[in-house]
Amino acid sequence: MDTTPLIRSGREEEEAAPPQKVQPDEDDTPVRSISDAWKVFLTESRKLWVIALPIGFSILCLYGMNSITQIFVGHIGNLQLSAVAISLSVINNFAFGFLLGMGSALETLCGQAYGAGQVEMLGVYMQRSWIVLLVSCVAMLPIYIFATPILKLLGQDEIIAEAAGHFALLIIPQMFAMAVNFPTQKFLQAQSKVLVLAWIGGVAILLHVALLSLFVFVFHWGLTGVAAAFNTSMWLVSLAQVAYVMGWCKDGWTGFSSSAFKEIWAFVRLSLASAVMLCLEIWYMMVLIVLTGHLGNAEIAVGSISICMNINGWEGMVFIGINAAISVRVSNELGSGRPRATLHSVINVVATSLVIGLAAMVFILGARDYFPIIFTSDKEMQRAVSNIAGLLGVTMVLNSIQPVISGVAIGGGWQALVAYINLGCYYAFGLPLGCIFGYVFDWGVEGIWAGMLCGTALQTLILLVMIWRTNWKDEVNQAAERVRLWGGQDDSDAPVKLQN
Structure with missing residues (x-):
């Protein structure tokens, strides 16, 4: 996967240096049994949560x-x-x-x-x-x-x-x-x-x-x-x-x-791609609150959505930490020339996040008739929140995986590509679909939210497929190129490059 268009101008220099092969014992050993998988899980979990x-x-x-x-x-x-x-x-x-x-x-x-x-x-x-x-x-x-x-x-x-x-x-x-x-x-x-x-x-x-x-x-x-x-x-x-x-x-x-x-313009381009990628994700759910304000009985619609987003926001704080941690893990392992260790980190964090998201969904569904009381004493508002608690549960599952994958993208330097994916899935697909469900089909707040969740689900699916198809040895080589070019190194000082 080619994800470094910002530094392509220097590839000719990089190809002039003969590739060196990383010693096998520098990377993680392959997982061949359940016992091996469990050891990798424990090791990666410790590294993840420490950060x-x-x-x-x-x-x-x-x-x-x-x-x-x-x-x-x-x-x-x-x-x-x-x-x-x-x-x-x-x-x-x-x-x-x-x-x-x-x-x-x-x-x-x-x-x-x-x-x-x-x-x-x-x-x-x-x-x-x-x-x-x-x-x-x-x-x-x-x-x-x-x-x-x-x-x-x-x-x-x-x-x-x-x-x-x-x-x-x-x-x-x-x-x-x-x-x-x-x-x-x-x-x-x-x-x-x-x-x-x-x-x-x-x-x-x-x-x-x-x-x-x-x-x-x-x-x-x-x-x-x-x-x-x-x-x-x-x-x-x-x-x-x-x-x-x-x-x-x-x-x-x-x-x-x-x-x-030096290299300030290339740095600006990567920074802007990162900002667009993150802002498109942050603003997407904010648009949901704005759209519900145009529905009939807007006070109840906006109030119920706001309560749900408040709960979702606190879960989001947990995954911001995980997002940053997996970004560090992926970038460190790629920079170290360890493709298999990178893959192990990604698999572990996706599985861990999915379990946390599913647990949060089960809790929300089980407490759907009780947690609204914490936020409001109005019976109608409580019923409205309970009615959309199922969508909140699905949102929490998707939002447990999606920020983590974004962290993988940041660690790998894929920001520009993910920004385009976010733009297409969120604003060209999910947002119009939500408007159709909410206003044309007259499904109200549930329709708007369901349509926008379809955009989130599509984005998550595309990123999961992208990760699944990624050649991590190529990503290691691109990381080495990025470090050399942006660090102003000569070919003789270049980090180790892996052979496929």
Whole structure:
């Protein structure tokens, strides 16, 4: 499978170097029995969860900052609560998704360079990503500056739009903090130095609560105090990660380098492909909530979907950690020239995620008449949630596999290809089908959701087939080429290439 069109211009140089064969004992041994399979499962599971759990915890801490911020704002006033909720969920989430996607390009490059033993290149890649993301922040400034007219154009209440636009201006500094945060985070993830991320996240959320209490309840600064706490907390996380990198990662960080400006356009293209791939996935389910707002009895439709998406979102936090972990595992193994170990990692994570998804579905179906009570006391709303709980269960199964496969794609450097697949499956197939089921067939919210799930199912099936048909030895060779070309190496310094 050819998945590196961004670096094709250098293939002639790479072919000039004679391929070297990796020694068989460097890769995993073949699985020939149930006993072998069980040993591989235990080994891969340990490697996966050692990375996934700390990353998942750190993401939950960052996710919790938004929730805690809204809790404190709720004690200021209803208008302020609505304004902050809209500002964070619409304006800031757009920037968050785009920057996180841009930063995920680093998972491919850092992971493969680390696996290939080119550890000194990690710092260069991180600096290159800082440059790209900071420039992206400048390009996205108009979204924050003109947040009020944008929200009014989307049909938001004028008073809420004004307040939300004011808050969006106040939190511009944290957008730049994210541009520093994500590349540094990927730099550490690639080396499996993830415990520090968990510690920083845990300390940061405690400091965030303290700052909010001080600025809101002691100084009475209102939304200005909330924004100050939010900006400060995000920058503390970013600067703590940078301090750790510069102070304790001497192998990967060798100082600022002019090499960060080389191959910048190719890096931008991979970053944009990563951002598009991730954003198309994040925004897809957000469209579901927008579409249900145009149905009859929209209050019940939107409320029931929102409750289900809330539950699905918490499951999603688990799989963001697994997504990052498998991305690290795949990129490291490809960079190390271990195709069979890569395949074992992929099979293990897909099977593990499927089991978790099925368990979540069974729980939801068993509790379909009970869990809605947690969110609402309205009987009609409870019945509406119970009626679509089956679709929630199916969504949780699909969303257990899909993010994991996306992590495999990031680890392998397939972002551009997956972006096209997402565009076709989600927006050319699933979205129109959902509209037909919901509006033409008059199946309501169930029809819209079912149609969009068909798009998710098609995308998942295509990616599974793609993984099944992948020649992992070819992927190892492409990873070696990517590390050499983007690291500015000569042929004599090229990582080992496998023979088919």
